Amino acid sequence: MDTWYTKQSPIFKEKECKSVIHEFTVKGHKGLTINPYQGCGHRCGYCYATYEWSPEFYNRIYAKSNVAGVLEKQIKSRKYQNIDSVMISSATDAYQPAEVKYGLTRKCIEVLQKYNVPYYVFTKSKIIERDLKLHQRYKDKCFLVWSITTTDENIRRLIEPGTPPVNSIFNVIKRFTDAGICCCVNIDPLIPLITDDPYHVHEVVDRSYNAGVRYVFGALLRLRSDIWERMKIILKLLHLEKAIEEYKNTIYRFEEPLKLWCNVGAIKSYETRSLQNLREIAIQKGMILDFPDINRNSRPNSNKHRGVDQELILKYL
Ligand code: SF4
Numbered sequence: 001m002d003t004w005y006t007k008q009s010p011i012f013k014e015k016e017c018k019s020v021i022h023e024f025t026v027k028g029h030k031g032l033t034i035n036p037y038q039g040c041g042h043r044c045g046y047c048y049a050t051y052e053w054s055p056e057f058y059n060r061i062y063a064k065s066n067v068a069g070v071l072e073k074q075i076k077s078r079k080y081q082n083i084d085s086v087m088i089s090s091a092t093d094a095y096q097p098a099e100v101k102y103g104l105t106r107k108c109i110e111v112l113q114k115y116n117v118p119y120y121v122f123t124k125s126k127i128i129e130r131d132l133k134l135h136q137r138y139k140d141k142c143f144l145v146w147s148i149t150t151t152d153e154n155i156r157r158l159i160e161p162g163t164p165p166v167n168s169i170f171n172v173i174k175r176f177t178d179a180g181i182c183c184c185v186n187i188d189p190l191i192p193l194i195t196d197d198p199y200h201v202h203e204v205v206d207r208s209y210n211a212g213v214r215y216v217f218g219a220l221l222r223l224r225s226d227i228w229e230r231m232k233i234i235l236k237l238l239h240l241e242k243a244i245e246e247y248k249n250t251i252y253r254f255e256e257p258l259k260l261w262c263n264v265g266a267i268k269s270y271e272t273r274s275l276q277n278l279r280e281i282a283i284q285k286g287m288i289l290d291f292p293d294i295n296r297n298s299r300p301n302s303n304k305h306r307g308v309d310q311e312l313i314l315k316y317l
Pocket residue numbers: 040041042043044046047048049091092093124
């Protein structure tokens with residue numbers, strides 16, 4: 001598996017896909033997602049999408065060149081006649097740098113709008129600014145989820161070296177909220193002993209609020225064997241060597257080596273405390289710790305059809 005940290009630029013490759021809408025189920029909740037790219041140039045050390053089937057995840061970005069055509073074909077098929085909503089995207093950032101070259105996310109969004117499909121975009125990129133007008137004309141049926149982990153630039157440069165500076169992200173978010181587009185901030189992951197303390201969380205919530213965001217949520221870091229190897233390096237580089245033992249003995253309670261590709265969550269009491277901390281800070285600020293209802297306008301009489309369950313999002317990304 002590639003290391004997340006390098007100064008080299010990734011290689012872009014094109015490939016064709018046979019199918020683009022994928023179903024997922026998390027804790028009994030069902031959803032649909034599309035991923036116009038495979039791999040991601042944002043290079044987050046904690047990334048959950050670095051699976052064994054994509055060993056060069058950070059360094060070789062595949063652009064699914066026929067993605068918009070395949071999406072349109074699938075939407076027109078009987079199977080996807082009544083789509084509630086689509087997540088863009090679950091295993092890559094659809095507005096990563098490759099989008100400047102290929103524009104595949106934009107093409108997919110045009111298709112979703114053409115067929116009246118509500119969507120929600122997860123990103124931590126400024127490149128989405130290019131499509132502000134596109135999203136604005138569809139603002140009743142879309143919302144944007146900004147994944148922000150920290151406002152500390154030293155930490156961001158280390159844990160997410162391919163992402164833009166956080167100040168510039170908040171400026172872009174403000175442009176979207178000013179344009180009337182519903183934006184949420186997803187503080188995911190909250191990283192134990194690095195970004196989950198009240199000061200950090202307060203900073204992210206505060207700056208999100210100032211950028212016009214009214215919805216916030218988050219989730220605590222989960223570990224997997226490859227993520228743990230990267231996290232150990234991150235903790236050492238941040239001079240938090242003692243935290244390595246604390247992760248193993250107190251917060252996650254596991255023995256090395258971790259079983260390959262198994263997820264390990266923090267112990268319940270630690271997770272509850274971290275999420276309670278986020279909840280209190282958000283409520284103090286007058287923000288909503290929830291996920292907006294994407295179908296509020298397209299299905300005015302339905303309380304049942306939420307775009308996706310908040311729990312699902314918390315656990316999925
Ligand atoms: S932006 Fe998302 S998909 Fe890309 S590296 Fe970061 S966590 Fe992974």
